[in-house]
Amino acid sequence: MFRTALRNVSAHKARLLMTAFAVMLGVTFITGSLVFGDTLNRAATAQATDGYERIAVEVDLNGSPGGGPGPGAIDAQAVTALAGVPGVAVAAGRVDGFAAVAGRDGRPLGQGESHQGANFAPGPDGTDPAYRFTHGSGPAGNDTIALDESSAAQGRYRVGDSVRVGTNQGAASYTLSGIFRTDGMRLTTGSSLVLFTDATAQRLFLQPGHYRSVELTAAPGTQPQGLLRRVESVLPQGTSAVTGGRLAQIKTNLATSTSSTMSQILLGFAAVAVFVATFLISNTFTMLIARRTRELALLRAVGASRRQVRRILLTESLLVGAIASAAGLAAGTGVAALLRTLFTPADTPAGPLVLTPGTVIIALLVGTLLPMVAAWLPIRRAMAIPPVAALSAAEPTAPARAGTLRTGLSAALALTGTAAVVFGAFTTEKDARTVIGLGAALALTGTIGLIPLLSRPFVSLVRPLLRRLQPVHGDLAARNTVRDPRRTGATAAALAIALTLASGLSVLGASATDYLDRATAHDLIADYQVKPADGAMRMTPDTAAPLRKLSGTVFSPLNQSTQYRLDGTSSVLTGVDPATIGRLLRYDVIEGSLDCLAKGQIAVADFKAEQAGWHVGQTLPLQRADDQRGSVTIGAVYQADEQSDLLPSITAPDSLVARYDSTPNTAAILVATDDGPGPAALGTISRALGDNPALAVLDEAAVRAQDSGPIGDQLNVFYALLSMALAIAALGIANTLAMSVLERRKEIGTLRALGLDRAGVTRMIRLEALLIGGLGAALGTVMGVFLGWALGRTLQESVAGYTLVLPWGRLALGVLIALAGALLASLWPARRAASVDIAAATAAQ
Incomplete structure (x- = not known):
């Protein structure tokens, strides 16, 4: 049985090449993630312990x-x-x-x-x-x-x-x-x-x-x-x-926490890549076994049992996985070096790549077991064909069941998952995101099962456009795409998964960036915001003192003072200059007046007042952690977002804060000039602050970039990681089309004999690839937008200004990348189809 499996692998090596490559990519990603994490941990440990000896x-x-x-x-x-x-x-x-x-x-x-x-x-x-x-x-x-x-x-x-x-x-x-x-x-x-x-x-x-x-x-x-x-x-x-020695252990634990988090993120994306690769492998074995039905039936006819034939096929998948795993293990080490170059912060310590025995074992196990698991269902279907029925057919195939049970189960999963996502989006419970996550998994699983059913209406929808652009080739491509909906669905599913994640992240990222931009534009009236250049320096009220010498300039530090209890509620007071704060921050006062600050009273954000049950005119007992006591009166309530970095929850006059706290922390200094922002004003403020390299003077655009920049950086990293899943999905399209060309050699030869030239055959195959890519991209984009909307809804409870923003440009770019990948994946199958020999193909039985 082993020799037979070995011969079969050797005989079908070209057809198994794409499967092996998909397995190799999955193993490469897993190996790269593990090696990357181990390398960071080892380097962080070496740096943390260096010197303690x-x-x-x-x-x-x-x-x-x-x-x-x-x-x-x-x-x-x-x-x-x-x-x-x-x-x-x-x-x-x-x-x-x-x-x-x-x-x-x-x-x-x-x-x-x-x-x-x-x-x-x-x-x-x-x-x-x-x-x-x-x-x-x-x-x-x-x-x-x-x-x-x-x-x-x-x-x-x-x-x-x-x-x-x-x-x-x-x-x-x-x-x-x-x-x-x-x-x-x-x-x-x-x-x-x-x-x-x-x-x-x-x-x-x-x-x-x-x-x-x-x-x-x-x-x-x-x-x-x-x-x-x-x-x-x-x-x-x-x-x-x-x-x-004990200090070295403590520092090691602290140093490796960040790298461990990054490793977990990478492993999550590796799992996505492996999941996508499963579709490719299963689809490939389905097509291979369908083409070898007569061969397998002949083995059964000469005395081989079902168990023996099943063992041959599983051994083939094991051999493919073992070879691909070894290649993926080697490539993963190189990917780890690339990840270290692209995705590590500048302050990450350097060190040699670390390949542990655990990484080798995990990579080999995943790479060898994945093809066997993915091939199990196609093998089981093939074993259901009686040998006599298989030998009597010219081109026998496994029975294509109507799939009523599968369709019904998939529909139930999709509806249940969608309902769970909608429920999670509108509920206010703390575990709403968990409900959405579980619902998304169910909905995505159900949608994947329904893709074969959805492929026909999708093709019917775009067929009129194809007929108008390419009357003959478009119609042939549409018919070929829905010839085997299950195969088309499995191929498009891999692309849909990747696009779902990419689209969902795009929606969340665009909505969050829009919220931060609007919040900054609305709340900040000042021309400049002075903050520590890297967040490490501690500013005090004295930091702003040199600005008093500047004419035509108003400013106010935001002096945060902690450890207060107002009316029994834990609170943070932010001291401001009552005379200037109105020119620096926009307060949308709901009740009372901001003039109360000049009277020694406080102004409270609406969310804080609602949580504590406070109202204008109420006098609150004040107690600080150092046992200082007093009282304050609420003079105004203003509208604010709980997540705002500018508008505080409690605004107090700086004299009130100074009475209880001699060393408050100055979170920022807001500055406005009579002439407005410009290079001259920027230079004047910087010189007044002593040309201190630890202080950054930011205009509105710089504040926006500082707030929303990390979101874009993280999205770019996630997009780069998802590109592996897109690459595997493109391989699936290439593999499906290549196998389809092998199955349709006689048909293609007949079309050539009837007058379809090589360019026409190439165009037909490419249009098939675009249809498969378009199906996966459309479903993935719709699912991603839906999930992005649902997760965004959960933020609206705590982020009042958050609204859904559809990044049409990024969504369109994702679809175009998917279509471009599908088109590139069709190049080799289209070339093979165009080179089919007419006489040999039409003479084949």
């Missing part, structure tokens, strides 16, 4: 070990005491905080979000073991700094150059004293690191004479655990100690 024990302020200190600081005397513990070779006090280095263009250097500053802590020999200098030396004066090698190269800085650095204390220029390399734990990929002297770092990031942590290096022969026990007996109050 040098640290025996770290003393940190109370909080999560290695996860950021709590309040307070470690004074220099405590560092001296720790240095005297037996077994301690060096005790290095560390201070760190936010510091952005300006490039030649004034923008922050580094491509990541981590811009750090730290202290240079030299020992008795004048060196700091954490840093290795390639040029110059560490900072020795308060006006000098050292810069990491990557940032210095990016900014084209050399020792002796003047470098501008922005911190939470403002911006200043320093002289570059040295360029260094350091451990991965201190400097992540794509970020920047500036070294200051002890005194400067303490002034900028903490307080003079104090440190955030202390790194202890063990003397030769001292074990970290033993040193830890001795250190714990002399720990300063409010601190804790942990070994470097």
Whole structure:
């Protein structure tokens, strides 16, 4: 049986090529996803643990070990005491905080979000073991700094150059004293690191004479655990100690969380690709077995049992899967390298590709089992044909059952799924999206089962257009497309799945982008919004103080203050300048007046007032976490979206916030000028803020881009991943047409004999491909828009301004790409059909 299967694979290798290629693509995607994830995890682990082997024990302020200190600081005397513990070779006090280095263009250097500053802590020999200098030396004066090698190269800085650095204390220029390399734990990929002297770092990031942590290096022969026990007996109050090995484990867990999420997303798209490939494989084996019905019947007639014939066919699928799996495993490793180049953030650490035994086993299992599962139903159908009936037919085929049960079940699934999606769209329950997801799976499954039934009305709908454009070839193509609806449906289903996902994502992305654009255009009246350039810097009300010197300019910080309870309700107050906020933000007041802010009262968003049961004129008791107490009166209620990044839930005068909170966080600074936005105004504001590289001055267009840009970036990644499923669907069309040409050689030869030229045959096959592609694209687009609408409905409860937006351009582009793929897939089958020998084809029995 095995030798027979081997011979059959060899005899039909051309026909099985597309199936093997589909399996290879599915395995390639799975392998690439797993290798990509393992590579990111291994690289993140290596970077997170790089340098901790040098640290025996770290003393940190109370909080999560290695996860950021709590309040307070470690004074220099405590560092001296720790240095005297037996077994301690060096005790290095560390201070760190936010510091952005300006490039030649004034923008922050580094491509990541981590811009750090730290202290240079030299020992008795004048060196700091954490840093290795390639040029110059560490900072020795308060006006000098050292810069990491990557940032210095990016900014084209050399020792002796003047470098501008922005911190939470403002911006200043320093002289570059040295360029260094350091451990991965201190400097992540794509970020920047500036070294200051002890005194400067303490002034900028903490307080003079104090440190955030202390790194202890063990003397030769001292074990970290033993040193830890001795250190714990002399720990300063409010601190804790942990070994470097334990810190490395904690950092590893934190570092791998992001890469694990990306790996799961990739595996989800890989599952889609494998699901699409299943249709191609099943369809191919259906056509192959149909053409070999007489061969299989002859095996039965000479004594082979059904089990033996079934075993032969399953062995064939196993061989195809094994060969394709091996190829997919090799190609997947290359795809992982491509994914790492295209889809990893700039701050992702680099490392060698990682191919684990688990990845090899999963890829081989999927690649070998997938063809066997996909081929099971066609084999079962073929086994139902009696040998005598198969041998008596000139071109025997498996009985094409009417499929009443299948059609009824598919219709029931489609209707049930559609009803569930509609119910989920209109319900307000928290699990509405889960209901929509389950309903979408049922509806899509049912629609796939109904595609053979839907193919006839679809072809009937477009046939008049085909007859008008191509009277002969169009009519022939339409007839051939519906000759075997089940085959056409299985081929179009793969394309429909990919287009459903792409269309649904397009609808959601376009609707979300439109909402953000409208919200920004409506809420923002100010000419500019000042925000941290990378989100890491902490702005305070003092950040906006230099703007007071500008004439013809009004501004207001948005000072967020937390930990309030108003009338027992947890609340966040945002302090604004009552005199200017009306020129900077648009408040649609429903009740009361915004003038209440000047009277020391607060204005509340409508959703907050509704949730808490508040109304204008009500006086609320106020209590803060530090046990400060008071009261506030509601003077106005305004319309706002709960998801808005601009309009706060509670607007208060900045004097009220300052009464309870001396250090609020300034989320943004809104600025308006008498002359309106322009290069001159932008330059004036930037100079007034000290040309600080850590601050970004954004106009309305930049604010929109900052809010909606990530959505477009994510959609582009998802589209790129879905392209694999589209490629497999195109292969399915090519395979179906190729097998169809083999089955219709006599028919094609007859058409040629009757006068249809080669160009006509080619045109007929291409039109068939376009019909199949159009069927899949139409169903996929309709399903995608439907699901996008349903998911969007669930957002309207929490996002008041969200409305459905149909991105006609992207939807049309998706259909055009599908049709183009179908047309490309038809090139090889059309060429084979055009080259059919007339005499040999018409003489065939």
